[in-house]
Amino acid sequence: MRPIPLLLLLSYTAVSVVCGVESEEDYTWHLRKVPQVLNKRTVTLSSPEFKAEAKSALNGTCGIECQSRLPLASVADLENFLSYETVYENGTRTYTEVYFRDFDVQAEHEVMKDSHSRGKRQVYGMDSRFSISDKQFVTNYPFSTTVKVSTGCTGILISPKHVLTAAHCVHDGTDYIKGAKKLRVGILKLRSKRGGRKRKGSKRNKRAAEVKPSFQWTRVKRTQLPKGWFRGVTDDVAVDYDYAVLELKRPHKKKFMELGISPTVKKLPGSRIHFSGFDDDRPGQLVYRFCSVSDESNDLMYQYCDAQPGSSGSGIYIRLKEPEKKKWKRKIIGIFSGHQWVDVNGMQQDYNVAVRITPLKYAQICFWIHGNYADCQYG
Numbered sequence: 001m002r003p004i005p006l007l008l009l010l011s012y013t014a015v016s017v018v019c020g021v022e023s024e025e026d027y028t029w030h031l032r033k034v035p036q037v038l039n040k041r042t043v044t045l046s047s048p049e050f051k052a053e054a055k056s057a058l059n060g061t062c063g064i065e066c067q068s069r070l071p072l073a074s075v076a077d078l079e080n081f082l083s084y085e086t087v088y089e090n091g092t093r094t095y096t097e098v099y100f101r102d103f104d105v106q107a108e109h110e111v112m113k114d115s116h117s118r119g120k121r122q123v124y125g126m127d128s129r130f131s132i133s134d135k136q137f138v139t140n141y142p143f144s145t146t147v148k149v150s151t152g153c154t155g156i157l158i159s160p161k162h163v164l165t166a167a168h169c170v171h172d173g174t175d176y177i178k179g180a181k182k183l184r185v186g187i188l189k190l191r192s193k194r195g196g197r198k199r200k201g202s203k204r205n206k207r208a209a210e211v212k213p214s215f216q217w218t219r220v221k222r223t224q225l226p227k228g229w230f231r232g233v234t235d236d237v238a239v240d241y242d243y244a245v246l247e248l249k250r251p252h253k254k255k256f257m258e259l260g261i262s263p264t265v266k267k268l269p270g271s272r273i274h275f276s277g278f279d280d281d282r283p284g285q286l287v288y289r290f291c292s293v294s295d296e297s298n299d300l301m302y303q304y305c306d307a308q309p310g311s312s313g314s315g316i317y318i319r320l321k322e323p324e325k326k327k328w329k330r331k332i333i334g335i336f337s338g339h340q341w342v343d344v345n346g347m348q349q350d351y352n353v354a355v356r357i358t359p360l361k362y363a364q365i366c367f368w369i370h371g372n373y374a375d376c377q378y379g
Contacts, residue, residue, distance in 0.1 A: 027269045028321045029260060029329065031378045035103035037082055037363045038373075042096040048087060050181040052172035054151055056280075056309035058340045062236040063351065064297040070236055072109060075100065081228030081241060082364055087176065089183075089221050089249070100360070108358055109298050128306045131285040132276070135213050138286050139190050142317070142330055145257045146276040146286060148186040148215060149313060151179040154277035155246065156315025156332060157187075157256035159369045163220075163246040164259075165313035166337055166355075170223055170244055173231035183223065186215030187252055188286065222247040224368050240299035242337045242355050245368045257317060259365060260331030261379045262356040265293045265301075268318055273303060273354070275336055277311030287311065301334060301354040312338035316354050333357050 062070075073081070083097045132138045145157045153169035163185050170180040191214050227233055228241030265271050274290040291305040301316075316334035321327070334354040341348045357365070359379065366376035 027267070028323055029331065030263075031323065032261070032359075033102065033377060034261070034359045034363045034366075034379045036101040036373050036376075037098050037360060037367060038101055040097040040099050042094050045085070045093045045095050047091040048093055048176040048180075050176045050178055052175040052177040054177045054179065055168065055172065056152075056312075056338075058168060058239070058338065061239045061340045061353070063239070063340070063353065064295055064300055064302065067237060067240075067297055067300075072105075073237070075103065075105065078108075078360065081226060081233070081237075082360060083227045084224055084364070085227065087180075087223045089219060091181070095227075098364075103360070108360055128291065129279070129282075129287045129289045131282055132288055133285070135190060135211065138213050139188055141255045142257060143276055143286060143288065144188065144254050146278075146314065147188075148278050149246070150182075150184040150186070150217070151177060152280070152310060153313035154311050154336075155185060155313050156317075157252065157254060158245075158259060158315075158332065158365070159256055160251040160253075161248045162256075162369050163248065164315055164332065164335060164365065165244055165246060166335055167225045167229040167242045167244045168337070169313045170246075171225060171229065173229060173238060180223065183220035183246065184217045185220060185246060185248060186217050187254060188213045189216045218252070219249040220246045221249040226364070237299070239337060239340065239353060240355060243335045243361070243365070245365055247368075257315065258329075258331050259357060259362055259379065260318075260333050261359055261362050262301075262333035263318075263320075265296050268293065269320070273301070273305070273316050273318055273334070275305070275311075275314040275316045277307070277314035277336065279308040280310035281308045296356070299356055299358060301356055302351045303354060305336075305352055307336070307339060307352055309338070312336060 079099050086094045132143050137143055147155045147163055149155050149165055149169055151169050153165055155163040155165035158164045170176055190211050223246055225244035226241045229238055271292045272290055276286055276288040279287045289305045291303055293301050293303045295302040314336040315332040316336055317330045317332045319328050319330045322329050334356050337353045337355055340353045341350050362379040363376055
């Protein structure tokens with residue numbers, strides 16, 4: 001696709017929201033009280049083996065059509081699925097059981113399973129991705145919130161010390177992948193590089209410094225992911241829990257993006273989502289895209305965004321107005337799980353799948369960030 005000036009692109013996405021059928025007042029972040037996901041007990045487990053191989057695509061996923069035939073999970077089931085493992089940088093591991101308080105089952109299952117048009121797509125026809133080549137844009141918000149995970153995935157900054165990514169970027173459902181033992185996160189920063197050598201008798205002793213974006217790598221101190229992702233626990237709905245939070249060993253100084261509870265597609269401006277990632281077919285480039293959502297369930301979204309391996313774990317965000325303010329604010333409403341082979345009426349079809357942040361998932365991720373519930377009452 002021919003390069004398009006980024007300012008023009010971003011202006012187009014903003015104008016298309018305001019000039020749509022709905023007014024901008026319809027697109028507001030509506031804060032609501034979220035349930036509490038409380039720790040019941042924590043036990044120590046044996047250290048992981050870290051022998052699993054990373055996978056670029058997931059097969060045999062029970063997607064929206066498949067899950068529509070399943071009974072809704074009970075509160076006991078959900079408490080089991082949101083219990084979680086924590087792995088520390090020294091290889092130790094714990095398991096924490098959780099229980100809920102102030103939990104509204106109806107709010108968790110608010111998405112009606114309407115019939116939408118569906119289509120498979122990874123990159124077909126005209127590629128709708130945009131490489132962010134401008135070094136000033138790539139290191140400024142919101143693109144600066146996108147980070148690279150050393151296992152080959154993408155993540156997004158959600159606090160000064162935390163990164164949200166996909167669970168399959170660190171765990172294959174049975175064991176932690178090999179690269180997760182010494183996990184690192186790369187944050188793009190501008191660095192000055194001087195080229196050439198000083199030549200004897202030369203009037204030019206040095207070249208002008210060339211500023212280029214490059215990764216500053218930070219070790220991961222702690223990794224947390226829900227039990228629902230583990231094979232043999234959920235099976236048919238494992239993809240619903242394809243998310244993990246990485247705690248960095250030292251804080252960064254970049255502006256991070258806040259979490260939000262995913263609204264239904266009808267409440268998305270233009271039914272459109274945005275995310276950036278480090279696609280494998282464009283090495284060294286940050287790739288941005290926006291597209292419409294084609295279908296959704298309580299926990300998943302299918303979307304038409306072009307993507308390649310490497311972009312898994314990207315934070316999916318939208319831009320809505322803050323209540324009683326004129327400012328628009330971006331928040332993360334999902335995690336890009338990636339290109340997956342999904343079971344549709346007994347046959348495998350490929351879709352680009354994202355995990356929605358529901359009230360329960362918001363409460364859990366928020367607690368992993370803050371370690372208390374005072375900061376996680378509303379989302």
